[in-house]
Amino acid sequence: MAYSPNSHYSFIFVLNSPKRKVKKLLTVISFSLLLSINAFGQFEQSVAKIKVAFIYNFTRLVEWPADYHQGDFVIGVINASPALLTELNTLTQKVSGNQRFVIKNFKSAEEIDKCNILFIPEASNNLLAEVIKKLHGTSTLLITEFEGDAKKGAVINFIVKDNKQAFELNKANAEKCHLNISSSLRTLAAVYIE
Amino acid sequence: MKNIRYILFFVLLLGGFIARGQNDNLAKAYNCMQKGNADSARIYIDKAMSDPSVRKDAQTWYLRGFVYKELYKKYESDDIRSELRDTSVHDLFISYRIDSSHENKETTFPTLKYLAATYYNDAASNMDSVHFHVAMFAYNKHKAIMRRISTDNFNKLDIQFYDALGEIYSGYFFSAPLFEVKKKYLDSAHKAYDKVLAINPDDFSANYGLGRLYYNQAVNIITNLPVDAAIPEVNKAQDTCAHLARLSLPYLDKAHKLEPLKIEPVKGLEGDYYMLHDSEKFEVNKDLEEKLRQQQSPKK
Numbered sequence: 429m430a431y432s433p434n435s436h437y438s439f440i441f442v443l444n445s446p447k448r449k450v451k452k453l454l455t456v457i458s459f460s461l462l463l464s465i466n467a468f469g470q471f472e473q474s475v476a477k478i479k480v481a482f483i484y485n486f487t488r489l490v491e492w493p494a495d496y497h498q499g500d501f502v503i504g505v506i507n508a509s510p511a512l513l514t515e516l517n518t519l520t521q522k523v524s525g526n527q528r529f530v531i532k533n534f535k536s537a538e539e540i541d542k543c544n545i546l547f548i549p550e551a552s553n554n555l556l557a558e559v560i561k562k563l564h565g566t567s568t569l570l571i572t573e574f575e576g577d578a579k580k581g582a583v584i585n586f587i588v589k590d591n592k593q594a595f596e597l598n599k600a601n602a603e604k605c606h607l608n609i610s611s612s613l614r615t616l617a618a619v620y621i622e
Numbered sequence: 623m624k625n626i627r628y629i630l631f632f633v634l635l636l637g638g639f640i641a642r643g644q645n646d647n648l649a650k651a652y653n654c655m656q657k658g659n660a661d662s663a664r665i666y667i668d669k670a671m672s673d674p675s676v677r678k679d680a681q682t683w684y685l686r687g688f689v690y691k692e693l694y695k696k697y698e699s700d701d702i703r704s705e706l707r708d709t710s711v712h713d714l715f716i717s718y719r720i721d722s723s724h725e726n727k728e729t730t731f732p733t734l735k736y737l738a739a740t741y742y743n744d745a746a747s748n749m750d751s752v753h754f755h756v757a758m759f760a761y762n763k764h765k766a767i768m769r770r771i772s773t774d775n776f777n778k779l780d781i782q783f784y785d786a787l788g789e790i791y792s793g794y795f796f797s798a799p800l801f802e803v804k805k806k807y808l809d810s811a812h813k814a815y816d817k818v819l820a821i822n823p824d825d826f827s828a829n830y831g832l833g834r835l836y837y838n839q840a841v842n843i844i845t846n847l848p849v850d851a852a853i854p855e856v857n858k859a860q861d862t863c864a865h866l867a868r869l870s871l872p873y874l875d876k877a878h879k880l881e882p883l884k885i886e887p888v889k890g891l892e893g894d895y896y897m898l899h900d901s902e903k904f905e906v907n908k909d910l911e912e913k914l915r916q917q918q919s920p921k922k
Contacts, residue, residue: 471893474844474863481849481856518849588899592860616853 472511478593479573479586480515483545486569486584487524489613493567493606496544501527504543504568506552506559508533537562547571548582556580567605578621583607587618594618648676651685660692680721684730687713691733694740702744702756711737711767731771738767745783754790757783777821785827788814792831796838801846808835826880830887833873837890840866840897867894885914 483503501524503516519529524544534540537558546568548559553574560581563570572578573586578598583605585596596619602609614620647670654663667686676682690710698704711734718730745761748754761783765776791811798804811831818828840863847859871894877887892907 470841470845471896474841475896475899477844477847477849478856478860481847481851482853484849485853485856515849522850591864591898591900592857593899 472509473514475593476509476511476515479512479547480519482586482593482595483516483547483571484519484522486545486571486613487529489610489616490569490602491608491610492544492569496567497525497527499527500530501525502530502532502543502545504532504534504540504546506534506537506540506546506548506555508547508549509551512549542566543568545569545571548573548577550574553577556582567607569605569607570601578619589618596621648682648685651689655685655689655692660689660696663689664693678720680717680726683713683717683720684726687711687717687730688733691737694737699740702748702760707737707740715770734767734771738764738771741767749783749786749790751790751793754787758787781818781821781825784814784817785825785831787811788818788828788831792835795835801842804839804842808839811835824876824880826877829873829880830877830884830890833870833875833877833887833890836866836870836873837893840864840870841893864898867897870894883914883918885911885918888914 487501487503503519505512505516508516513531513533516531520531522529532541532543537555540546540559540562544567546559546563548556548571550573553572556572556574556577557580559570569584570582571584571586572582575587578585578596578601581601583598583601585598587594587596595617597609597614597617598621599609599614600622647666651663651666651670654660654666667682667689670676670682671686687710690706690713694704694706694710698706714730714734714737717726718724721727741760741764745757745764748757748760750757768774768776788811791807791814795804795807795811798807812835815828815832818825819832822828843859843863843866847856851859870890874887874890874894878884878891881887888907888911892904892911895901895904895907
């Protein structure tokens with residue numbers, strides 16, 4: 429017995445339109461892409477966090493004169509970006525010895541008062557000379573991030589080496605400020621200037 | 623016209639069975655189906671199947687496949703793992719296989735295509751962040767059937783399916799709180815997107831999706847770094863971050879070339895170069911992003 433080729437169509441029910449099915453999958457894709465529009469927003473925060481992690485290490489590997497062990501441990505920054513300020517503020521949850529961390533964001537060199545550390549971000553590097561003048565005779569650890577600053581008065585200057593954040597260290601500038609740099613920090617510096 | 627063909631079909635089949643003096647249960651099963659009573663038909667066809675001689679007959683297998691298909695529609699059309707549907711598919715393939723002349727291809731294949739389409743619909747309707755495993759199961763079932771009855775190319779469907787799957791895994795990647803869990807979903811999304819790129823290296827969604835995943839994993843490496851991490855640990859994290867950013871670059875670059883007016887890939891490139899401390903390329907992409915935003919902002 430043979431089947432009747434035509435008769436069998438009675439069994440076949442209308443299939444869903446392939447176009448409709450495809451559309452459903454595409455809807456999922458479009459929806460997901462919409463969700464991910466803001467997926468690239470944190471890169472400034474991550475780079476700022478690296479710098480702050482370095483700064484925190486400096487607080488442990490540098491020794492300040494006795495009069496800087498009193499009161500709060502002040503980390504000053506000049507015109508910090510929102511990302512940098514956010515990351516620096518995470519340090520306020522921590523302590524250095526018996527000192528609590530305080531973050532101060534200065535708008536100008538004039539505003540600067542006693543700090544354990546002062547960081548001049550690249551964007552404010554034009555204030556370097558003024559800041560150095562202001563800090564003269566203090567034991568503030570001056571950190572910069574501009575090429576050549578380690579030779580202009582900064583103790584530590586952030587640099588980029590092999591696509592990574594690194595730092596150069598100027599021994600003479602540290603000594604001028606009566607800062608004692610640990611040997612391990614010296615070995616960790618990408619550039620050590622005697 | 624359809625009704626006439628339907629009746630004629632049953633009369634012919636029934637006649638054939640009676641003429642060959644086969645199991646009476648078969649005739650009863652056909653009668654039941656003629657009356658639209660699939661439940662009773664199932665009882666008779668299952669009884670008939672206990673006869674070894676009947677099991678060698680392609681038409682019997684077709685009938686049982688058809689009965690089970692009707693039962694699936696009636697009782698288990700919402701059940702992704704419906705045994706009735708599986709049985710129907712199984713029986714229809716046996717019918718096709720033991721019919722050496724393959725004359726019944728004209729009847730079994732459209733029914734199998736229908737069942738394959740139900741799997742496809744199940745895949746499409748379950749392609750979301752909760753049920754995507756079900757969707758994968760159903761899509762693979764769909765393909766398994768279609769591969770046996772058609773020479774159709776699955777590339778286009780595979781691209782849509784795996785792009786969507788990659789997006790779902792990416793969604794989990796973004797929402798996972800733990801780094802280790804993120805890594806797991808990154809790997810799963812990667813596998814899905816790789817399947818797409820193996821078919822079409824110029825697929826925007828897969829290139830963008832992979833570039834975005836690597837970028838975000840780079841960010842996550844740093845986000846998860848404790849602020850009191852020792853410098854060697856910080857440097858290690860930076861190495862990993864830079865490695866991931868470099869992995870991200872070619873995908874986002876390709877995505878940008880494929881869709882030059884889209885802002886997101888440019889934003890990703892901007893971030894990758896920022897993390898790699900390549901200020902020149904960062905600025906180039908930042909300017910491009912700004913231009914694109916200006917072009918796309920509604921004119922006042």
